[in-house]
Amino acid sequence: MAYPYVSDVEVRVISKYFGDPAHRRIDTYVERGGYKALEKALTLEPDGVTDEIKASGLRGRGGAGFPTGIKWSFMPKEPTRPHYLLCNADESEPGTFKDRELMRWDPHQLIEGCLIGAYAIRAQHVYIYCRGEFFEVNQILARAVEDAYMKGYAGEDILGTGTTIDITIHQGAGAYICGEETGLMSSLEGDRGEPRVKPPFPAAVGVFGMPSTINNVETLAAVPHIVLNGGEWYRQWGTEKSPGTKLFCVSGHVRKPGNYELPLGFPLIDLIENVCGGIRDGNQLKAVIPGGSSVPLINAEDARKCELDYEGCVEVGTMLGCASVIVMDHKADIVKQIRRMVDFYAHESCGQCTPCREGSAWTARILRRIEEGQGTEEDLDTLMGMTEQMVGTTICVLSDSVAAPVQSSINKFRGDYLELIRRGEQAGVA
């Protein structure tokens, strides 16, 4: 058995070399066909590369699922100012651990993707904004970037084509909000990591006030494969609207948690029951958060119907997000889980927008009170009412991320809340 767990149904495109330390070395990477896609891309026009990505239907893997090719095409065609490509490697969503693995095992795949992306958007500088806590990853990446420079894949006059693209790795300082694209830019500029109002959008005014494009690690990791094999090739997996493969970070009460690369549209229940070996100890499935802690959670019934692509998740009232599947069995304490998540968001709110700054901390306090048996049924109405005010009223979506788990858990698991409240009331009477 290789890299923690593997499954036969996996389609390993970007995770092919997970578990193989040799692949980190540039020689091995090149031997196995690495940097061929870069060579090919440099023979095309930048727009040709973008067209290929458009044809593949690749969608942003960071959570929003915006079509990558279209995002690239927003960049000015004739640069009058420097362009920047930003790679969002500040992976901090609770439940997500795919980017870390992509960078740990296959750093050159990401670097190649960054170089191709930069070429396509006519940028001469790539910033990889890497989560500060990823010490090992940072070291591996730094080594890989150095090697790429040494071998002439990065820096000035790449492969003798006259193209110049520099890569800088920037280590974050431990703020979830710096994974938000404009927050990341503020942080990169040396300011507090605070999201900015859009418009202007990054393609017009991004980092350092220049046109910028920001992509997730997984998105950029898929780019070399698409460029090398063509957009149509990528469409052999997934659905019409969500083509390709996706890494699913499964955690929680399954027998074999881990990263699994599967075609989009894969049934959620199949992932849990078969790929991950089912629920631990033969327990019953209770709830699933399919896309990281900021998407609504679903109950077992919806989980059985859910297909893991961008549209399929919306059909059951949740979102694919970054495909971090958190599985909970019937022994899970939903209220505690939600309270922990909200605590996290309250701690990570940047503090700019009032609904988020005050609302997230307030929500956390009410939830803790309920968890400690001091809650009332009115608290649930208050929670629903106030989280309503936190949706769509702020600069970024962190506030919405607080509301999603709270609202969905009260809607789907009101009984769990009421039980805690009654237990508390009875204890009070006694």
Add this chain to the structure above:
Amino acid sequence: MAELVTLTIDGQEVSVPRGTTILEAAKKIGKQVPHYCYHPGMSSPAMCRLCLVEVEGAPKSMPSCVTTVMEDQIVHTESKQAVGNREGVLEFYLVNHPLDCPICDMSGECDLQDYVHAEGRAHGRSEEPKRVFGRDDFGGDVLFYGDRCVMCTRCVRFMNEVEQDQRLTVVERGNRSVIDTFFEEGLEGTHWHGNIVDICPVGALVSKEFLYKARAWDLEHTPSICPSCSQGCNIELHTRDNLIQRMKPRENLEVNGWWMCDYGRHNHEWMNRGIQLEDPLVRTLDGATGPVKWRDALDQLLQHVGVIGEGRVKAVATPFASNEDLGALAELVGALGGGDMVYRSVRSEEEIVLKGFPTLARRKDLAPNTSGAELIGFTRVGDDEATGGLEDIATHDGIVIIMGDELSDQAEDFGREAGLFVYLGDRQSPAASNAHFVFPLTTFAEQEGSFTNIARRVQRFSPALEPPGMARPGWLILGALAAELNNGDAPRTAAEAFSGLASQIEAFAGLTYQDIGIRGAVLNETFVLSEC
């Protein structure tokens, strides 16, 4: 002229230049969209989320402070969505706000108080304990009450963008965010930090000087002009019990924007000083001076003039006097046969420019009406300390008239030789002990009048305080004397005094009080910032 965009706000059509924000467009039709973080003089982070309005077709509410207008846009500021949003945001504000209004300096002029009264929930739903930050001394005149802060960051942005001396920042994040200073000295040594107290929408930043002095609703506001330098910042005098309690800037984009310097802001104690001249004093034959009635004093003065004859007048005025006072003095000097007219004023070594609003500076010249004095025909004498330069006058044996200059540097025998020595001022001066007549004048805070600032802008001020005793404005006294001598009509109001000035002095010709209004009027086309 920029291209106009027409949109509909709350059913009312309005046309504004392209690039205008919805909030500013709404102002045009008298709609004030509630807001905290937005301030017209600074950048807008759109983070208070109070100014969200409903824009038809937009997927969610838009921050009106940064969303620019679009053709045919339909905006609702009073719709269910917009009002509901404000209600929600205001509730969030109160989750941690201490509601210590009874002991808060801002109470009565607080935006949080006003907005919650207008649109907040009748009963807050939060029962949780509030977070506590306590109080911090920010240095200078500023005290910080962290618990009251609504995190609008106006103060941080003022220091960064307008004063451009980064002294404040936000530390921590989430609801632990708090405004703080970088180093021990805090705001100490900055020259404009008083403004952050003004722009703080709540009682988080308060003035140490004003702390617990007065409730906002007990203060009367009088439009005035700052007398502390030749910039002529538009201000309001806030008074209670016939005392100036504080000075606040009054918006005027042509002069001071929304700001004023700390030097000017705190230089008001002298306006409240108790010991002022209250009666006209006349020296009798035995050398003693005693109080008399105005009519008698003026009659005796005119008799005196009749005895010693006209001519050879030497007049000293202060550039703290209004255009009207200076004009009346000039007219009187003319009526007495002419003579020398001089003024003395204090100059500081350098200008203190507000970097983010560079047309505003604490000027070198620390008097409000030097330009007026020059235009009316007074010449500057003495040094930068406003001392010296009066050697001729001290021993002059003709008529000596001193208006406002306290002669603090002069010897006791000043004016002993004078045939007629008239001293007009708001307080007694030892060097004026030889004066035959001592007339009590009102200060600028006690009278109506106008100053001409460094850019030759004439600006009016109004009386905020009751004059002490029999003190009267200079133009009234001097104007009456000149009228007697010229057989003319004495001015009865400051407006008439100004008209008299306008008919005499070319530079003021044609200008009336109506023209000046509350915003002021520039004297001639050449808008030159002179060195005076």
